[in-house]
Every structure is written in structure tokens, then in C-alpha cells.
Amino acid sequence: MVEPDLIEYLSELGFRDTGPRRAVVAAAIHLGRFTAAEIVEELRGKRIGRATVFRTLDLLTSLGVLDQLHSDPRHAYTVCSPRHHHHLICSSCSKVVEVTAPAVERAVRTMADKAGYQVQGHLLEIIGLCADCQASKPS
Numbered sequence: 001m002v003e004p005d006l007i008e009y010l011s012e013l014g015f016r017d018t019g020p021r022r023a024v025v026a027a028a029i030h031l032g033r034f035t036a037a038e039i040v041e042e043l044r045g046k047r048i049g050r051a052t053v054f055r056t057l058d059l060l061t062s063l064g065v066l067d068q069l070h071s072d073p074r075h076a077y078t079v080c081s082p083r084h085h086h087h088l089i090c091s092s093c094s095k096v097v098e099v100t101a102p103a104v105e106r107a108v109r110t111m112a113d114k115a116g117y118q119v120q121g122h123l124l125e126i127i128g129l130c131a132d133c134q135a136s137k138p139s
């Protein structure tokens with residue numbers, strides 16, 4: 001999702017397009033993948049407080065356009081599409097690809113049903129080497 005789309009998506013949802021929030025969204029898209037500390041640093045000098053940055057990151061995360069990578073020791077954020085998806089993460093170059101698979105979603109529900117659980121959410125990250133890294137690294 002590119003910046004104008006993201007801004008538009010937010011305003012469609014009724015979020016005002018305020019200057020500081022827009023600046024945080026623009027920085028997030030510019031960085032693509034970043035830690036909280038990195039985006040705070042990126043916005044330094046724009047007179048945007050940490051609290052605003054963190055509130056906006058939380059907002060974007062709750063809207064599903066920003067995901068935190070759980071297997072990443074830095075818990076980096078990555079800009080994503082708002083549909084439900086999972087991540088393929090390259091352990092070498094850190095490339096992140098969104099993937100969807102209805103069969104996986106069904107399997108998750110089936111597993112939970114069997115155990116008598118009512119699902120509230122699930123996390124799935126697939127870690128490996130992307131095609132480019134496999135090609136450049138003879139095993």
C-alpha cells in the first residue's frame with residue numbers, strides 16, 4: 001500500500017488527516033520496515049513527540065496496516081495491507097513477503113475447535129531464505 005492510499009484508507013475510517021499523524025505515516029512508508037526507535041529518530045527535528053509516534057504506531061497496528069514481526073528480536077514494524085495475511089521472512093536479507101492461504105486459516109480453526117478453543121487470533125511467521133539469497137549463497 002502506497003502512502004496516498006494509506007492516508008485515504010485512514011480518512012475513510014474516520015481518522016483525521018492531521019499533520020503529525022501524516023508525518024508518522026509518511027515516515028513509516030519511507031522506512032518500510034523499522035523499529036520504534038528508528039522511526040522516532042527519523043521524525044526527530046519535525047517536532048513530533050514520542051507519545052504521538054507511539055500512539056500513531058498503535059493506531060496503524062490496530063488497523064492492520066502495520067504489523068510487528070514477532071520472530072524479529074528487534075520487533076520491527078512492517079507496512080502491510082490491511083487484509084489478513086502472514087509473513088515470509090528472509091533470515092538473510094530481512095525481506096518480508098505477505099502470504100495468504102485459506103487452507104491454513106481453516107486448519108487453525110479446526111485445530112482450535114478440536115481443543116475446544118474459541119479463537120481470538122493467531123500468529124504465523126515463516127522464516128527462511130528468499131529466492132535471491134538462495135541463489136547468491138551456495139549451500
Ligand SMILES: [Zn+2]
Pocket residue numbers: 066067078079080081085086087098
Ligand atoms: Zn503484515
Ligand SMILES: [Zn+2]
Pocket residue numbers: 090091092093094095129130131132133
Ligand atoms: Zn533474502
Ligand SMILES: [Zn+2]
Pocket residue numbers: 084085086104105122124
Ligand atoms: Zn491467518
